[in-house]
Structures are given as structure tokens and as C-alpha cells.
Amino acid sequence: MGQVTATAEKTVGADAEKVFAALGDYTGTRSKVLTGHFSEYEVREGGQGEGTTVHWKLAATSKRVRDCLVSVTVPGENTLVERDANSSMVTTWTVSPAGAGARVRVETTWNGAGGVGGFFERAFAPRGLQRIYDEQLAKLDAELRA
Numbered sequence: 186m187g188q189v190t191a192t193a194e195k196t197v198g199a200d201a202e203k204v205f206a207a208l209g210d211y212t213g214t215r216s217k218v219l220t221g222h223f224s225e226y227e228v229r230e231g232g233q234g235e236g237t238t239v240h241w242k243l244a245a246t247s248k249r250v251r252d253c254l255v256s257v258t259v260p261g262e263n264t265l266v267e268r269d270a271n272s273s274m275v276t277t278w279t280v281s282p283a284g285a286g287a288r289v290r291v292e293t294t295w296n297g298a299g300g301v302g303g304f305f306e307r308a309f310a311p312r313g314l315q316r317i318y319d320e321q322l323a324k325l326d327a328e329l330r331a
Contacts, residue, residue, distance in 0.1 A: 187296075188294055188295070188296060189294065189295055189296075189311060190292060190293070190294045190311060191292070191293045191294075191311040191312075191313075191314035191315050191318070192290065192291070192292045192293075192311075192315065193290075193291050193315045193318035193319050193322060194288060194289065194290045194291075194322075195288075195289055195319070195322035195323070195325075195326065196283045196284075196286050196287070196288050196289075197286050197287050197288075197289055197322070197325060197326045197329060198285070198286045198326055198329065198330045199286060199287060199326075199329035199330070200282070200285075200286070200287060201263060201280050201281060201282045201283075201287035203287075203329060204280050204286075204287040204289060204325070204329065205263050205265070205280045205287075207325065207328070207329060208265055208278050208280065208289070208325075209233055209234035209235075209237075209257070209259070209265055210232075210233060211228050211231070211232050211233070211237050211239050211257070212228050212232035212233070214325070214328060214329075215239075217324070217328055218321055218324040218325045218328055219241075219321065219324075220317055220320045220321050220324070222243055222244050222245065222317050223241050223242065223243055223244075224241065224242045224244065225240065225241060225242045226239070226240070226241045227239065227240045227241070229254075231257070234257060234259050234265065235257060235258060235259040236257065237256075237257040238254065238255065238256050238257070239254075239255050239257070240252075240253065240254050240255070241253050241255070243317075245313055245314060245317070246313065251269075251271070251272065251274070252271055253269045253271060253272070253274070254269065254270040254271050255267045255268065255269055255270070255276075256268050256270065263279060263280040263281060264277060264278070264279050264280075265277070265278040265279075266278075272295060273294075273295045273296040274293060274294070274295040275293065275294055275295070276291060276292070276293040277291070277292050277293075278290070278291050279291075279292075289322055289325070291318050291321075291322070293314060293318075
């Protein structure tokens with residue numbers, strides 16, 4: 186069993202402060218930029234950044250669906266961390282200024298399975314999750330430019 190990591194990055198056409206606020210807006214912007222891989226999205230506590238608890242199901246594939254109950258913390262000025270209570274999954278969103286826009290980096294880590302299944306998980310899951318995040322970041326960019 187080893188740690189598995191998936192990462193995606195995109196420069197978004199809005200300033201870093203606006204992008205960070207949008208990422209922490211679980212009652213508004215975040216629900217608008219979810220891809221078709223997410224279902225049963227529900228804010229259970231808070232809704233704005235630190236202290237938010239949100240539920241969703243993430244269908245990485247048709248056979249691999251994670252039931253996520255995420256608690257949000259803001260450990261730094263432009264960092265948002267989502268910890269899933271139902272697994273070892275931790276997603277970190279980092280926003281930094283980039284010219285006239287902002288660079289958004291999302292990184293998810295989790296403890297992978299062992300054995301042959303773990304080999305395939307480490308080989309294929311990061312790329313699949315990266316595609317989901319690429320689509321989500323494109324939707325975030327479009328939402329903030331509108």
C-alpha cells in the first residue's frame with residue numbers, strides 16, 4: 186500500500202483573491218463548477234471556507250464511486266484543504282497570483298490499495314482524477330470570466 190497523488194493546474198482569468206473566494210464558496214460557485222462526476226452534492230455545515238462540511242459522491246469511473254464527507258480548513262492565506270471523513274483522501278487547493286490572473290493547483294492524495302489492484306490504482310487513478318480536475322478548473326475559469 187502506498188500513497189497515490191493526482192495533480193492538476195490551470196491559470197484562471199481572475200485575480201487570486203477572487204479565485205480563492207470562489208473556491209471557498211461551497212453554496213455558490215463550487216456547486217456550479219462541479220463536473221458530471223459529482224452527485225448528491227450537499228452543504229451540511231457552513232458553506233464559506235473554514236468550517237464547511239460538504240457531502241458528495243465522486244464517480245471516478247462507472248464502477249468506482251467514492252462517498253465523500255469533506256471538512257474544509259484554511260491553513261494558509263491562499264490554501265484550502267478538504268479532508269474526507271470516509272477515507273484517507275485529502276485535497277489541497279492552492280491559489281497564487283499569475284500575471285493578470287491566478288494559478289490554481291489542486292492536489293489529491295490518498296492511501297492506495299496493495300497488491301495488483303494497488304498497482305493499477307497507482308497507474309491509472311491519478312490520470313483519471315487529473316482529467317476531472319482539468320474539467321472542473323476550466324468550468325471555474327469560465328464562471329469567473331462570465
